[in-house]
Amino acid sequence: MMQTAGVKQTMQAKQTVQAKQTVQMNQRNIIKTILSRIALFVVMLWIVSLVIFFALRILPGDVAAIIAGTNSSVERYRSIRTQLGLDRPLIEQYGSWLWDIVRGNLGTSVITGQAMGERLTVRAAVTFPLIIMSMIITLAMGIPTAVWSVTSQHAWVRTSLRVMSQILGAIPALWAGLLLVMIFGKGSGFIGILPTQGFPAQPLSSVSTFLTACASLILPAVSVGIITAAQVMRYTRSALLDGENANHIAWSMTAGMTYAQAVRTTGLRLALPQIISVAGVTFASMITGVLTVETLFNIPGIATILLSDMSERDLPAVQTELLLLAAFFLLVGLVIDMLQRLIDPRLRAQQAHTNQ
């Protein structure tokens, strides 16, 4: 008796040691993955900076000509070029630009003389709430309707939800904005309750200006959000149906769940990694729509400065803005990737397996 107990104990001890080892190894693997992913992020960003810098310099014609004006002499144009450092070799210009960015110095706009950092944060303070609102609308509408379109017991509900997602996903953001203005726009719509133009001046000091700001973001956010919600719904629906094909739903039902419960718990949990990756891609694709509605609703976000700098050929400003945009989206991609590994044990297991 005693002997067997002892054997049991040693076996248990062995098992715990083994478990600890695997945990350690898993942790090491995770750290390794995170580090390599971050290294990739840096390399990507560097390549993007190269592409942006040289793509903006394919054609001649620069900001010095615009500052000098049409009637200026060649000497004046030359002196402005020297002043801005545009006559230095490209490699040197690239190096100093990159070095400034790495040190956190975003430079100043050569046309308005404003500091880029300040200029961008003021605009981003409008654009980011708009993006986040659209994202919330997207997820809050897309995922529940997807579940509903799978679990509903009425065939007509399922069909009409599918048809609706097809139609809503096919509307251009610009047109959705126009339609919403015609329906809800203050002064012109059938139910004129929401503002359609402008945004209160910053900083938002009182509660009432804050509420006005929120109100003026509702229509733009909805016009982008509805469309992406339809796309997210379509992907989520097919992910849920994939889970069903793999019999997970059937197993949950044998464990006593109803069909709707099984889809809501097991199905959604299994589809979550796919939903997150779709949400990430949607996030990137949403920005075109966001910039469009910003222009349409006359909201002072990043779209306005990006486009005006572009048309004024203020290349130093444009290249910094594009690099920051690309960096932001690469960062979102990085976070999504990490999140996916965190919530999907299957991915981690796969990785541990391949590393061994």
Add this chain to the structure above:
Amino acid sequence: MTKNETTKNDTVRNGAVRNGTSKKVMNKRMGIILKSLLTRWDGLIASIFCMLWIAVSIISLVWTPYALTFTDGYNVWSAPSSSHILGTDGAGADVFSWLMAGSATELLIVCAVAVITAVCGVSGVAVSVSRNSGVRGISVVTFDALISIPIIVIALLCAAPWGASIVGVIIACSFAYSLNLMRVVRPSAITAVRSPYVTFARYKGISEFKIFWTHILPQIIPSVIINVSFASATAILAESGLTYLGVGVPSHIASWGRSLSTAANFVTIHPSVALWPGVIITVAVIMINLLGDALRESIDPLTNAELRRS
């Protein structure tokens, strides 16, 4: 055993015989696919729409009711009438003529994006399931990182040196959608790579390219079709957004996005002019998606019983 030997001998003796039969089989299969496409309601509607679209585009190249440069200064913002079917815009230009001419531009963008996305996307999938694990790993992480760069950044990058251009729209859309295709199609390509016949073909020493072409590509074609149709449909939406922002189709070239943009600023005063471009864009996008769905169903032997039997 004997049967195998005879076919092998036939092939060895005369390659042309095999080629001839396979061509016949291909033709027969094409016929079946076309037939089942046109007997489905969605396939039929979408095919008719696309035919009409192509026809209108070709006609618009030689004839539109009014010349694009023609402006009727006395009839600005006029309602639909017998002389202007869809009315006129703020400059007095005929809305219908501009939409008609725009359909040709749009068709060009859709076709170019579809072809480039299919070619680049499928080659990307081929690289990302290649035998060399180093190439495979690097390509997968690179594609995953690049996919997060939005279309608008690429479009701005193209617009900076060349100004707004159709080529810029096509490059931006193809770039984003090929990466999207790679990501979505890759899992089914991996399933195909792990199948026993690919292993067998590799043991026989058949080249990787040929294996991909004959064994893996047919497996992933259905999901490639869905993705290409999604890409070309979304390209229309992207075009309208980019054109409105001034980095898409230049303003002197007709496109549906341009028609929508010119109407956008006056929508509260003249809502009807903004209606038609929006309707035509939405319908076109839905139709391309339907065509993709129908084509997938009829080209996949798993869902098309008749194709399986042939």
